[in-house]
Amino acid sequence: MKQPDPLTQSIHAYLEGRATDSEIDLLNSELKRNPEALDRYLQFADLHSCLSLEETLRTAETDLPPLLPFPTPPPRPLSWISWLARPWMGAAAGLAVGLCGASIAWAIASPKPPRIIPVPFHTFADQPMGHIPSSFPKTTGIWSGDPSEIVLDPESKTGERREILRFLRAEADAAFPQGPAEACDVLQLIDLRPLKAQALENGDSLLQLTASFSDRRTEAGEPIRFSCRLFLYSGDPEHVRERWPQSQLKAVAAANTYCESPGGSPQTPHLVTVKTVLAPQADFAVLQLVAGPVFSPHANPPVLGEQYVSDVKLTLRTQTAPSPALNP
Amino acid sequence: MDSPSSPVVSSPPPLSHQRFCALFAEVAPELLRYVMTIIPNVADAQDLVQETAIALWNSIDRYDPSKPFKPWARQIALNQARQFLRVESRRRRFVEEEVLNLIEARRIALAPKLDARRNHLSDCLSRLPTEQRTLIRGYYFEEETIESLAARLNRGVEAIYKALQRTRQALSLCLDRKLQMEP
Numbered sequence: 001m002k003q004p005d006p007l008t009q010s011i012h013a014y015l016e017g018r019a020t021d022s023e024i025d026l027l028n029s030e031l032k033r034n035p036e037a038l039d040r041y042l043q044f045a046d047l048h049s050c051l052s053l054e055e056t057l058r059t060a061e062t063d064l065p066p067l068l069p070f071p072t073p074p075p076r077p078l079s080w081i082s083w084l085a086r087p088w089m090g091a092a093a094g095l096a097v098g099l100c101g102a103s104i105a106w107a108i109a110s111p112k113p114p115r116i117i118p119v120p121f122h123t124f125a126d127q128p129m130g131h132i133p134s135s136f137p138k139t140t141g142i143w144s145g146d147p148s149e150i151v152l153d154p155e156s157k158t159g160e161r162r163e164i165l166r167f168l169r170a171e172a173d174a175a176f177p178q179g180p181a182e183a184c185d186v187l188q189l190i191d192l193r194p195l196k197a198q199a200l201e202n203g204d205s206l207l208q209l210t211a212s213f214s215d216r217r218t219e220a221g222e223p224i225r226f227s228c229r230l231f232l233y234s235g236d237p238e239h240v241r242e243r244w245p246q247s248q249l250k251a252v253a254a255a256n257t258y259c260e261s262p263g264g265s266p267q268t269p270h271l272v273t274v275k276t277v278l279a280p281q282a283d284f285a286v287l288q289l290v291a292g293p294v295f296s297p298h299a300n301p302p303v304l305g306e307q308y309v310s311d312v313k314l315t316l317r318t319q320t321a322p323s324p325a326l327n328p
Numbered sequence: 329m330d331s332p333s334s335p336v337v338s339s340p341p342p343l344s345h346q347r348f349c350a351l352f353a354e355v356a357p358e359l360l361r362y363v364m365t366i367i368p369n370v371a372d373a374q375d376l377v378q379e380t381a382i383a384l385w386n387s388i389d390r391y392d393p394s395k396p397f398k399p400w401a402r403q404i405a406l407n408q409a410r411q412f413l414r415v416e417s418r419r420r421r422f423v424e425e426e427v428l429n430l431i432e433a434r435r436i437a438l439a440p441k442l443d444a445r446r447n448h449l450s451d452c453l454s455r456l457p458t459e460q461r462t463l464i465r466g467y468y469f470e471e472e473t474i475e476s477l478a479a480r481l482n483r484g485v486e487a488i489y490k491a492l493q494r495t496r497q498a499l500s501l502c503l504d505r506k507l508q509m510e511p
Contacts, residue, residue, distance in 0.1 A: 004493060012493040015368045031427045038434045042365060043500055046442045049364035049373075050449055051468040053357075258375070 011041050015048045117316040119207070121190050121287070124150045124163040124310070132165070136241045137189045140284070145186040146171040153310065155216075164310035167291040170301035181301045183292025186309075189237055190285040192278070195316060205278040205318045207232070211289055212311040213270040217263035224302055226309070227258035227290040228274040232282035240286065251286075253279045260294055263306075278316065287314065348388060351397045352381055358398070359405050365435060366409050366428065376412055380405040406432055444510065445503040452502035460495040467492060 004012070007030050010023035019027070030037040122141040129151065133144035143150070147169040153162040167184040192207075213226035231251040233240050240247040248254065255276035261268075291307045359380060363373040383404050384391075391400055410428060435442075453461065466472040466480070474492075478485045 004497060008497070009493070012489075012496065016489065016492075017369055018489075028424050028427055031430060032424075035434075038430060039438065042431065042435055042438055042442065043445065043503075044496060045365040045368065046361065046445070047449070047496060047500055047503070048368055049361045050446055051464060052364065052368075052370045053360065256375070 007037055008040065008044075011044050015044060117195070117318065119190065119195060119314040119316050121188060121314045123312060124165050127163075129163065132186065136244045137187055138241070140189045140191045140237075143186055143188050146184040148184060148186050153308075162310070164308045165289070167304045167307045167309070169304055170292065183290050183302070184304055184307075186289045188287045190287060190314065192232070192282050192284050196278070196280070196282070205316055206275050207278050207285065208273060208275040208313075208315050208317060209287055210271065210273045210311070210313045210315075211309050213259065213261070213272060213289075213291070214266070214268070214308045214310070215261035215263050215270070216266040216306045216308065218266055220262045220264035222302060223260050223262045223294040224304075224307055225258050225260050225290075225292050225294045226270055226272060226307070227256060227288070227292065228272040229256045229286075229288040229290065230254065230274050230276050231286040231288070232276065232279055232284075233286070234281040234283045237284050252282050253277060258290075261307075266306075275317075287312075348385060352384065352401070355398045355401050356381075359401060362402060362435065363405055363409055366431060367412060372412070376408050377405065380408045383408060402432075441507070444507055448503050448506035449499070452499050452506065455502060456495065456498065460491070460498065463488070463492055463495055464499075 006026060010019060010026045010030075013019040013023050014027060027041070031041060122143065124143065126141075127143055127150055129149075131147065131149045133142060134147070135144060137144045143165065146167075149166050149168060150163050151166050153164045156162040165186060167186070170181040170184045172181045207230060209228055209230050211226075211228050215224055215226075230253075231240075231248060232253040233247075233251055240250065243250075253276045255274045257272050257274040259270040259272050261270055289309050289312070291302065291304055291309075293302045356377060360373060360377050363376050363380075364370070367373050367376060380401070384401055387404070391397070406428070410425070413428075453464065456464065462481070463477065466477045467474070472480075474485055474488050478488045481488070483491075
């Protein structure tokens with residue numbers, strides 16, 4: 001097959017997230033002046049999205065002749081799209097937790113002020129200084145995960161002792177050591193059972209995780225994405241641990257928020273908040289704090305060491321359920 | 329003031345949360361595909377669709393339930409995408425505003441053709457040579473990185489990118505051919 005022309009090549013590069021400035025310039029000018037270019041772009045972009053969203057491939061897979069011997073793929077944290085696409089393919093009702101979840105349910109709750117209940121969990125000050133245990137937490141109340149350490153904040157302005165967590169290195173998931181090292185993940189397991197009765201009798205409950213990330217690189221460099229994630233599960237945490245991160249798909253509720261930092265503003269904290277409805281069947285939660293690359297899944301592991309997270313807070317906000325008139 | 333005989337004009341009843349979720353669930357896959365035509369990164373597009381859901385709900389009082397939900401949702405998604413691109417522009421200055429509008433208009437016009445092409449994708453995938461299917465499966469389905477694919481297949485990174493491009497080309501040609509053969 002002959003080499004694609006510059007326009008097609010630019011389209012591919014853009015879809016792969018690696019277009020150069022000149023390729024983007026070419027795309028912009030061609031899409032403006034050339035209707036054929038617009039059609040070509042849309043056809044490739046649509047093909048790319050179909051393949052990315054897996055559904056077509058999943059269907060096609062059943063019809064395909066056997067593939068080449070395929071080694072167990074290095075599993076990565078399953079994309080959020082996989083997580084969300086399934087309910088769409090199944091029943092629309094499944095979206096209640098995903099897209100129509102926390103914020104929307106909250107938006108139509110009654111105007112009574114919420115009741116905020118702190119959730120017992122371990123802050124960085126509750127854990128010994130130094131490297132945190134590796135891999136997925138084996139018990140509740142312990143921060144563990146990829147190489148990171150709890151240190152005293154050298155830049156604490158108040159002069160007070162202040163423990164913060166420093167992301168050191170991206171590492172593959174312990175369950176799949178052959179997988180790619182994409183991001184530095186830190187996790188804590190929270191037992192929700194003691195909270196549930198209290199929460200549910202107060203109406204809708206929203207679990208909220210807040211963390212303050214800081215990127216203390218003095219000069220701008222490769223952008224870093226800081227993510228806050230919450231997963232709620234029912235049943236035995238051991239099952240989640242064994243299959244992490246694939247077990248993300250088994251969560252009864254989940255939420256993810258992130259911010260990005262290019263570096264160069266060491267004094268600027270990035271406050272990230274994530275919330276999800278406390279599903280009645282949830283028994284425990286997994287909190288996940290991540291420092292990773294922006295251009296996943298094709299990015300190289302980020303160089304870490306100057307990225308920190310502090311002031312992690314977990315709260316439960318309860319509010320009277322919406323009136324029947326609003327929710328027929 | 330209305331006279332006693334004039335018809336009473338009442339505003340449509342507000343959309344319930346349940347109804348909104350049902351409507352949104354219906355359009356969400358298309359919104360995602362739509363967003364991905366401008367923002368090809370799956371994670372970014374998915375986040376944007378979530379933000380769109382929230383933005384839609386927050387402005388639900390401006391939605392007229394007597395009108396179709398999809399165009400309204402698409403418009404809000406486009407606004408979200410614009411915002412995203414503005415924020416991202418320093419790093420990834422993709423399409424200009426004018427181009428975004430052109431893409432939006434053309435995508436609507438092209439929707440029946442794109443839908444029809446999608447119907448043949450499964451068939452076209454099954455016709456790919458094994459090596460190309462392996463690439464598609466690794467890159468898209470298993471979300472393997474290019475570097476990992478290159479290592480596994482004992483090829484260079486650039487060679488894998490090129491092979492992927494050729495595979496998409498082949499798929500696209502196959503889809504066009506299938507479409508031409510339709511009655």
